[in-house]
Amino acid sequence: MVDLVNLIKERARKHLKRVLLVEGEDDRIIEAASKAVAQKLAKPILLGDERIIKNIAKDKQISLDGIEILDYKKFDDLNSKYAKQLYELRKAKGLGLEEAQRLMQNPNYFGTLYVRLGKADAVVGGCKFTTAEFMKPAFQVIGKRKDVVCASGVSAIVMGDRVIFLSDTDFSIKPSVEELAQIAMNAAECAQSLGFTPKVALLSHSTKGSGEHPCLQPIREALAIVKKKRPELIIDGEMQADAAISLNSAKRKCPGSVIQGDANVLIFPDIFSANISCHLLHQLAKIEIFGSFAWGMDKPVTNGGRGYNADEILNVIATAAFQANL
Numbered sequence: 482m483v484d485l486v487n488l489i490k491e492r493a494r495k496h497l498k499r500v501l502l503v504e505g506e507d508d509r510i511i512e513a514a515s516k517a518v519a520q521k522l523a524k525p526i527l528l529g530d531e532r533i534i535k536n537i538a539k540d541k542q543i544s545l546d547g548i549e550i551l552d553y554k555k556f557d558d559l560n561s562k563y564a565k566q567l568y569e570l571r572k573a574k575g576l577g578l579e580e581a582q583r584l585m586q587n588p589n590y591f592g593t594l595y596v597r598l599g600k601a602d603a604v605v606g607g608c609k610f611t612t613a614e615f616m617k618p619a620f621q622v623i624g625k626r627k628d629v630v631c632a633s634g635v636s637a638i639v640m641g642d643r644v645i646f647l648s649d650t651d652f653s654i655k656p657s658v659e660e661l662a663q664i665a666m667n668a669a670e671c672a673q674s675l676g677f678t679p680k681v682a683l684l685s686h687s688t689k690g691s692g693e694h695p696c697l698q699p700i701r702e703a704l705a706i707v708k709k710k711r712p713e714l715i716i717d718g719e720m721q722a723d724a725a726i727s728l729n730s731a732k733r734k735c736p737g738s739v740i741q742g743d744a745n746v747l748i749f750p751d752i753f754s755a756n757i758s759c760h761l762l763h764q765l766a767k768i769e770i771f772g773s774f775a776w777g778m779d780k781p782v783t784n785g786g787r788g789y790n791a792d793e794i795l796n797v798i799a800t801a802a803f804q805a806n807l
Contacts, residue, residue, distance in 0.1 A: 683718025
């Protein structure tokens, strides 16, 4: 079995990175941060009220050794300085200074700005806040890389000796043709960063025209874009999920495809199919989900899950530290 956790953790240990946890008052986060220190995965920074964090740690008997606590609401000068930074960053979008000062009381805005300014190497959230609450500030403050059309959420699962990357599980509700192509390239890049040779399948209800419908055209156009931009990439579509991951199905449905049931990067046509599939696999098959990697962001951003336990959040911290080491 491929040990993806240890692979990510090994990369995280390369250089210990400062990982900011915006939900620092959550007991699961505190426990995960303590484990990250013990396993030498990162230098965690807990964002929140120092008194609350210390009381929780004492009550749960969790060591805070090696953990920095950033009680940001106490620092009026810092908040004022950062509010001006946020105002300058977003004033063209209509943000006023007074609103910027108010947003600096929001840990998601403070945390993402802290990372944008280089005070920390990566930011983790979405374990208590919703994805929207965490990622909206991340997109506004950190933003995507200049060389990509969009950032996208990439989750990874381990099935025996196979690691499969799923995308976009988090952000693009109904991606455009250009966005779908970028999502595929982002996920392939994510797989490559972990040492895998990406084999990308653009998923649908149809395999190579077996279920003809206008909704297939964007997938075919996205495929053409990727082939033009990344001609070396092994990619095909549209494909049903069984044709993408089962050799027997591929032989029957698409014998001429470069993907013969050996896809390790699955690209969904929209967030509905991607997110539903990801959660079903986690709950019904009891498969571990890693990520999600917010791939294509200008700084490392890792979005967790509100249902995650401390060990799963530890994996999220390791994922953030791994990305910061790229």
